[in-house]
Every structure is written in structure tokens, then in C-alpha cells.
Amino acid sequence: MLKDLKALGKESLIYGLSTVAARLLNFLLLPFYTHYLSPADYGVSAALFSYIAFFNILFQHGMDQAYMRYYGEREKSLPAAFYGVAAVSLVLGLLLWAAPPGLAEAAGIGAANSRLVAYSALILFFDALSTPLFADLRMSHKALRYALLRVFSVVLNVGLNLFLIIRLGRGVQGIFEANICSSALALLLVLLPALRSLKPRFDGALYRRMLSFALPLVPAGLGSMAVQVIDRPILLRLADQTTVGIYQANYRLGIFMMLIVSMFDQAWRPFFIERSGRQDAPALFARVLTFFTIGASWLTLALSLFVADAVRLHILGKPIIHPAYWGGLGLVPVVLWAYVFNGLYINFLAPVIIARRTGYIMAATLLGAAFNVAANFLLIPRFGMLGAAWATFGAYACMALFMHLAGRGFYEVPYEWGRVLAIMGAGGLLTCGVMLKDNIGPGLWLGARLLALFAVFPAFAWSLLTGAEKSGLLSLLYRSSGPDRS
Numbered sequence: 001m002l003k004d005l006k007a008l009g010k011e012s013l014i015y016g017l018s019t020v021a022a023r024l025l026n027f028l029l030l031p032f033y034t035h036y037l038s039p040a041d042y043g044v045s046a047a048l049f050s051y052i053a054f055f056n057i058l059f060q061h062g063m064d065q066a067y068m069r070y071y072g073e074r075e076k077s078l079p080a081a082f083y084g085v086a087a088v089s090l091v092l093g094l095l096l097w098a099a100p101p102g103l104a105e106a107a108g109i110g111a112a113n114s115r116l117v118a119y120s121a122l123i124l125f126f127d128a129l130s131t132p133l134f135a136d137l138r139m140s141h142k143a144l145r146y147a148l149l150r151v152f153s154v155v156l157n158v159g160l161n162l163f164l165i166i167r168l169g170r171g172v173q174g175i176f177e178a179n180i181c182s183s184a185l186a187l188l189l190v191l192l193p194a195l196r197s198l199k200p201r202f203d204g205a206l207y208r209r210m211l212s213f214a215l216p217l218v219p220a221g222l223g224s225m226a227v228q229v230i231d232r233p234i235l236l237r238l239a240d241q242t243t244v245g246i247y248q249a250n251y252r253l254g255i256f257m258m259l260i261v262s263m264f265d266q267a268w269r270p271f272f273i274e275r276s277g278r279q280d281a282p283a284l285f286a287r288v289l290t291f292f293t294i295g296a297s298w299l300t301l302a303l304s305l306f307v308a309d310a311v312r313l314h315i316l317g318k319p320i321i322h323p324a325y326w327g328g329l330g331l332v333p334v335v336l337w338a339y340v341f342n343g344l345y346i347n348f349l350a351p352v353i354i355a356r357r358t359g360y361i362m363a364a365t366l367l368g369a370a371f372n373v374a375a376n377f378l379l380i381p382r383f384g385m386l387g388a389a390w391a392t393f394g395a396y397a398c399m400a401l402f403m404h405l406a407g408r409g410f411y412e413v414p415y416e417w418g419r420v421l422a423i424m425g426a427g428g429l430l431t432c433g434v435m436l437k438d439n440i441g442p443g444l445w446l447g448a449r450l451l452a453l454f455a456v457f458p459a460f461a462w463s464l465l466t467g468a469e470k471s472g473l474l475s476l477l478y479r480s481s482g483p484d485r486s
Helices: 002-027 031-035 039-060 065-070 071-098 098-105 109-138 143-169 170-199 203-216 217-229 231-238 241-275 281-314 323-354 359-383 383-406 417-439 442-462 467-481
Strands: none
Touching: 002 031, 002 143, 002 241, 031 039, 031 241, 031 467, 039 098, 039 109, 039 170, 039 217, 039 231, 065 071, 065 109, 065 170, 065 203, 065 281, 071 170, 071 203, 071 359, 071 467, 098 109, 109 143, 143 170, 203 217, 203 442, 203 467, 217 231, 217 359, 217 383, 217 417, 231 241, 231 281, 231 359, 231 442, 241 281, 241 323, 241 383, 281 323, 323 383, 323 417, 359 383, 417 442
């Protein structure tokens, strides 16, 4: 058993680090885009990649999950998954290729950008074909190869972006051309070792069984994706390309909170599943929520108070983010707090998963999607891009509340709501101090932020801890900072 747990931990670490590395590398493109693309061009890119995220789910139609479910029949299931995805992707890709100008107009990016629709079809096709093959690497425990291929693809994409946009002046087209090349090469590298397993035989009966497993996953995937990216197309429809570009740049500044939540998610699921049978599990899960809230609220407060200073820092004579995009900095705290609520939602998954009532997860994502769409149409006309950020915040809060209420009837966890709400209230109130910036001098403003972050919030959080918790934390700090006596 220890050997199995060690293997699980090693693979989880590899997958987690590769995911974080890939996202951070992609994030490095943000300052570059803001200096070499106009907000309107960046808005076109953001909107199209939002559509790509939706179409990815249709192109892949859950077949990677179905293949993992039928991995025991690998000789038949891998060809069935690969050729099935290839057929569906070819049909959908040809439909996108058939009328790029009309689709570009319908998407709100204008017929002048119709070539980007054709480029998007190629990206979708290559990514879909590689999906079952990457799933095969996961199932055959080739975690290191999986991680290296993913990270290599991102590194290549970043390098090609720099070359095509800076050296060749390809503009927004360069983004899509770089993605086509990196996706095609990733497919080639994962396909070549798998060719022996892709026998030219298609088991139709097995594919139908796999399809019956996969298709119910599609609505949940679309709902989850709607919560994440539906605001860009709606904002494009109700505002303009420049607004979307500014919104996208500032929304992506929330990546650090997103990474924290993603890393917590990867560790949390095996943690609660392994401990679900213990007598003290409910109290332990409640304490996890409390300490997650403290840590996430402090980090959100720190990022909210200092993000405006960070983007203005000069590197090689230029600010990290171009001034043309600074007008959207006010939405960053809203996005950060939205990710905190996403973290609460992930905490509340434990009772539902332990009780094996996973249908509620799909219901939560669809509810969040519906709320997000409605809130975007309601708030954007009045508040612009800030309304879109609040819509996302509300969607994650709605999902968290629904999941908590759903799980309460299956597996009771005595969440410490007094402390949780007090911490979030204090963090939210101090975050609102950002609005005081224009009313006080720079020196006083810096002092007030440092005081809030390193004195007021920590002191308030400390006052909510029990004596045993304080002693435990002090002991932990003493051991970590003291000399090694071993």
C-alpha cells in the first residue's frame, strides 16, 4: 500500500508542477501582448480563444474520459477513441472552414478576421486528436513524458509568439499561427510512439459504449467552461473589442490566485477521499475550510492592494503592463475574490463525492453557467467590464452555496461559519481600502496598505484562533526557523 501511495504522490506532483509551469509560461505572454498588440487586437484573440474553449469540448466530446474508463480494453479502446475523435473533429473542422467570413461576423470579430476562424479550426483539430493519446500516457503511468510534452508545447508556443510578433510583425495572426505549430508538433510527438497501438480497425460496438459514457459529460463540461469564459463573447457583443482586450489582460492578473486554488484542488481530493472513513474526518474537513479561508483571504488582500504597483514596475525601461490596459485594474480584486469562492466550492465537493452523488456537480456547473450568462447581460450594459467581473464572482459564489447545501444532507461537516465569515468579511473590508488610494498621499497610502496586510489582518485572524491552534502554529514556526539538531 505504501508503494502505491508513494507512486500516487509522485505522479500527482509531476502533473501539478507541469500544470503550474505551463500556466506561468503562458502568463509571461501577457506583458508581451500588452506592448505589441492593441487592446482591440488582444480582444479579438481573447474572444476567439473563448470560443475555442467551448468547441474543444465538442471536438473531444468526453472521449478522453471514456478511454480511461475502458482502458482495460486498450487494444480496441485506443483506436476507437482516436479514430472516433478524428472523425468528429474532421466534420466539425470542415464546418468551421466552410464559411469563415460569416462565422467571424457571427462571433463579433468582423469579416476582416475570418482567417482566424480557419486557424482556430486547425488548433481544435490538432488538440482534439492528441487528447486520447495524452490520456493513454496518464493511464500507462508515463507522467514524466506527459509533463515534458505539455511543457515543451507551451515553451514552443511562447517562443513562436515572440518570433512571429516581434520579428515578423504578424500581429494577432501570429498568436494563432504559433498555436497551430505548437499543437501540431505536440500531436506528432505523442502520436509517433502510439502508432503501433493504433491498428486500422475500428470497433463500432465498443465506440458506441464509450460514447454512451462520454456524451453525458459534455453538458457539464460546457457549463463549467461557460462559468470560466462566457463573459468574453458576451462582453464583445455588448461592448467592443477594445473593452474585451482590457478585460482579458486584467482578468489574467488573477492567475496567482487561480494557481493556488488549482494546487489546493489537486491535493484536496485525494486528501478527503483517503480520510473520509475516519471518525474525526468531519471536524478535520471543517478546519481545512477555516485555514484555507485565512490563507486565501490574506493572499487575495495582498494581491489586491499591490497589483497596481506591480504592473507599473519598469523592466528594460517599460512597465510590465502597457498603460493602455491600466483602465481595467479595478476589476482585479473582484476576480481574485471570485477565485476564493471557487476554492470554497472545491472544499464543498468533499461531502458530495464521498456520498457518490456526483450528479450534483453537473447541476452546480449548469447553475453557475446560467447565473453567469444572465448576470453578464444584466450587469455589462450598466457597469461595463466591471459588471462582467462581478458576474463571474456571483457565479462562483452561487456554485459554492449550492454545493454546500447539496452536500449537507449526505455527509455533515461542522463548518466553522463564525470564523469563516469573519475572516472573509475582514479581508473583503480591507480590500475595499483600494478605493481610498486617490484620497490620501502616496506615503500614507503605502503605510496603510502595509499596516492592513501585515498587522491588522494577521492580528484579527490570530484573535480567532484557539489556544491549541496558536500553540501548534508557534511550535511549527519554531521548528522551521530553529537550527537543525538532527
